Amino acid sequence: MITTYELLKKAKAVSLSAPLSTEVKNNALKAMANALVCSADEILSANAMDVKAAKGTVSDVMIDRLRLDESRIKAMAQGIIEVAELPDPVGKVLETTSHKNGMTIAKTSVPFGVVAIIYESRPNVTSDAAALAFKSGNACVLRGGKEAFRSANAIVKALKKGLSECGLNADYVNLVEDTTRQSANELMTAVGLVDLLIPRGGKGLIKACTDNAKVPCIETGTGICHIYVDKTADFEMALNIIENAKTSRPSVCNAAEVCLVHAGIANEFLPLLKQRLCDNKKVEIRGDKAVCEIINVTPADENDFDTEFLDYIMAVKVVESVEDAVNHISLHSTHHSESIITGDNAASDYFVSRVDSAAVYVNASTRFTDGGEFGLGCEMGISTQKLHARGPMGLGELNTYKYVIKGNGQIR
């Protein structure tokens, strides 16, 4: 067994070697995709062992996330091919300045170096994250959940095979073998070896990283997303958007969890909302006092406005104004995505300029916060912090920059 420290040193070494050309990287990605499909038998039998071991210890939803089949493996391979087809983010000259002394100063995009990703049990994250890190010029160190270790290990083995077949160093893609908390802590504190840490998972993991990480870290994912229905909202539009944001995929971070309704329309709107969500879609509404006076729903307790339900549950509250809505959001949001439904430009301008979230919507569903939908072509996660990357992180966000200055003897 290789220690996490040894793994990190190997990743760091390869990250400092010659940058690979776009063509070399794309060919390697295709070889990785091919190796994945060719290794389907090994991956599926490793996965069967993971599934067998997990049964009875985790929920059925988790088992479903964990389970692979031929078509899921093909989809993973296809995902890698799609990354190969995206533009290379490395080496772009972002800005150039000519100094009056004749030097040229070029702000140039470069990889971070070693990107570590801590994630949970979905095996496809292994190949997705590896492909994105590799295409953006980074070496990656993956640390998945222990339930999926055998699957992840078989996947990484295939990816490394793909790299080797192209004559490349297989250390670009690495899986941490230790799946105890110890290895996560090692990644969080590996100053000088981990250039960027991306935790992908629930609140507990993100908090552990915020609390303990000594290396640069991008928080991702938790989304308590709000939809505010203004007094000038088109009701049908509002209902469609709320239904979509709440029920089209409740388990994802861009699903809406809270609906705020302007007091001036609450009497009319709330019965329609109840009909649309509860009667048609079996959503449980948890209402504040004012809501419960209008419709017969579960009374909300205070925690309900600070909970990422990831389920068919929505907290609903009556607010007095757009100012009041923005205030509530500023106290309870996780700064992911919020939307205003309104016919009033002054209200939407107010909302857009004051709401401090990665994505702020006017008259659209929060479900669009996604790398693919935003034109990034892919996604490593959705940042809910403000440093470096905000919202969906694509290939560009996996690069930093450096200044390259060329002169012929200039002194200051």
Added chain:
Amino acid sequence: MITTYELLKKAKAVSLSAPLSTEVKNNALKAMANALVCSADEILSANAMDVKAAKGTVSDVMIDRLRLDESRIKAMAQGIIEVAELPDPVGKVLETTSHKNGMTIAKTSVPFGVVAIIYESRPNVTSDAAALAFKSGNACVLRGGKEAFRSANAIVKALKKGLSECGLNADYVNLVEDTTRQSANELMTAVGLVDLLIPRGGKGLIKACTDNAKVPCIETGTGICHIYVDKTADFEMALNIIENAKTSRPSVCNAAEVCLVHAGIANEFLPLLKQRLCDNKKVEIRGDKAVCEIINVTPADENDFDTEFLDYIMAVKVVESVEDAVNHISLHSTHHSESIITGDNAASDYFVSRVDSAAVYVNASTRFTDGGEFGLGCEMGISTQKLHARGPMGLGELNTYKYVIKGNGQIR
């Protein structure tokens, strides 16, 4: 006395209020500059008390940094005026995407919110940092060194007066009243109140932030900058650059601390280097074994290659090749600025692509790593990390972005 927590809450509140227009901000900056000049008497008498109290407890260099006079106050005011003249970074549409469903997705620059700056005893940092934070739309919380507290307090009072005269909330600029370690720790851990922490100071402060900060933090400043003299270097150019990088201002972070010399030219070049640095400029060279065999200088111990001297001292080492130089740099650099002096494009390409620093130079002095020199017009510090900002941070680097999505009922 106001507690640091209360101060942060006030700063957070004002940061969430209506964004100010460019004109309003520029007028306020001019009023702040004017108030500074008008308050010169109060500032100078507060400063005289600081200087008196500091005498005997700190070095003469520190006393000189601390001391203000009329012309330094005028220079501070002029600095604020110059910030007013810079372009406003807020509200720029960085990228726009039209979704095929008709939504527009605009990646838009926005302030961080509350920027906290921990710095040491130079009073001018107080007005510089406040002006940059204000122009970039942020509220700032300044925490200076205790030696300069009275001066900083008088300066902040004047700046607040300028804000009030324009009818603006004076909470945009705040000085922490507690100058013990406690308040620095409070800033580092104020999750949800501090949106960005910038420590400006020595290694100890930066390390304390890396170790303890739970809020987003940008490391600045420490510079162990290297100059590598390749075997094809023009000797006169190399000597000029090294002399400039080492001696033009040894106390700043972009001064060179280490010189690496290719073995193939060491016999010829080192005596010239000794003449230029030691005989002409009274620099102490600390050489490795190979250097000491060629010129008679102080033998270096291992620490000398990991020390930011900030003084007329330079560590010098013989390396076998550009690869060897890059290797040494990757082990010892603080990722600030490094330069290669060479006549060989292959060597400079190798150096530029492998050296993992904020600024990488070919045939120029490291002393150019500076916001003004890089065309940013100003500087909040020089980032030596890779997340968000690298190298000199100007107004643009004091902004983050958000996605603003406008639709007319789109669902996914």
